[in-house]
Amino acid sequence: MKQGYRRGIVHTNIQLATDVYEMKLMPHGDNNRDTSLRIEDRLGFQGNPGQFYMLRGWQLDPLLARPISICNISNGMVTFLYEVVGKGTRMMSELKAGDTLELLGPLGTGFDLELGGRLALISGGAGMAPLIYLKNRLENDMDFYCGFQSEPYYIDEIEKGVDNIYITTEDGSAGHRGFVTELFTPERYDTVITCGPTPMMKEIVKICGKHDIPVYMSMESHMACGIGTCLGCTVETTSGILRVCREGPVQLGKEVVFDD
């Protein structure tokens, strides 16, 4: 059996940029002593790149937990990178070291870790999170294209293990002024992996389609349950209606039917 929501303890919760935070969580001591849990869950947080957790640092207000992608797992400690977009993420940003919160996961279907060849990882804003975990787990030749609205952040983490890093900012405050889609040269890569705003991912799928290069995208959606029962996070694909939380968040870009 999988376990329901369990507690985690905030190790650090650091502001990286305006409204962007990095939170590291340790498993709660209760988990270690709970013999009903699977041994791996007692030891620490689990999960593959592209998977996510539902997080709740409050009781029932807000009513729902928030889906947050895994940014890294190391020695059983999980790292989340998140953007403050509403009440829930604001409350998360106010948590301090030692505070507890509840987590459900890991959830969803992540990236294929057997990808061969040279990879381009393309992120917009905090969409870098699943791509960072992915590249930390791969040894391929990889370039990382990261787009920001303004001030870049987390560059130290992005750089580790990649061959080249390309930075763009919409306001020109650092790197190339404009969008990552303008810098990106698809023909240099065997596979492209992207996570960020939908218009960006849609453009990348379009560009790569012309060169017949496969694109995997990690999608974002509002969710109620995170486990596949509410059907609130569905996306239309060429093989039918899929749940972002279950069959996703990672989908082959050419199969996704984008809303206009």
Add this chain to the structure above:
Amino acid sequence: MIDMRIQICGVEFKNPVIAASGTFGFGRENAEYFPLSKLGGISSKGLTLNKKDGNRGTRIYETASGIMNSIGLQNPGIDGFIKDELPFMEKQDTIILANVGGSTLDEYIVSVDKLNDTNIDMIELNISCPNVKEGGMAFGIKAKTAYEVVAAVREICRKPLIVKLSPNAENMMEMAESCAKAGADGLSLVNTFNALAIDIYSRKPVFNNITAGLSGPCIKPIALRMVYEVSKAVDIPIIGLGGIMDHEDAIEFIMAGAHCIQVGTANFIEPTISMDIVDGIAKFMKDEGIKSLDEIRGVI
């Protein structure tokens, strides 16, 4: 010895807790978190005669102490349910309610007729989904229209028949009485409240259908009042639901007159919650020296 068993409409539930339609799929996902045999029953995702992909645009929207949804009855259709989902549900050792919606009288009748020959335990007739024409809420507003559909389904239905009522009915008491008179074996109430949210920046409704169904703890006091009033008005068993978040809420519904209760939105908050509510009711009964739920049903 605590006895949580309850018999309604000729069907014995091992306890009064049923997972509500549309919040539990067909049980597959929650079965990863706890044995479904712990539950009194499961009401299937709302079924229509033909497969439906559901609504486009925003489907879920969080509001203060509640959620609004406009899923649009995404479901595999009656045949898909019988072929792909029912075999799984049959193995779970719990009571199976097939929740059936429709846009025409004929559709209800054909769907129920197909289910007559299966191993489902009960039909829960959905005349209350607000999000699609096919959900049947048109049948759930006026008592006279509801009477017609329930009477017609009753005539061909060989399973115990529960009718799920909409709180958007013109008059809940008349609606309940009509359904009982038309031959319903029991009633479940309430479905979601029709509600509205507006995105003030785009100056448009959040949902493509403009309105959507509101559920969660914010509706509980109203749902509880409706269950109380309806249980006084009809002699058939009531399944109470609407914002039940824990065993204390569940016991309130039983004290208001419900025989069984359904857990809906709370399943989204914690996948094991329905099981936790069963355990919570058992503990409450033990602590309070209650041997059977008959002792507290409709006690107020």
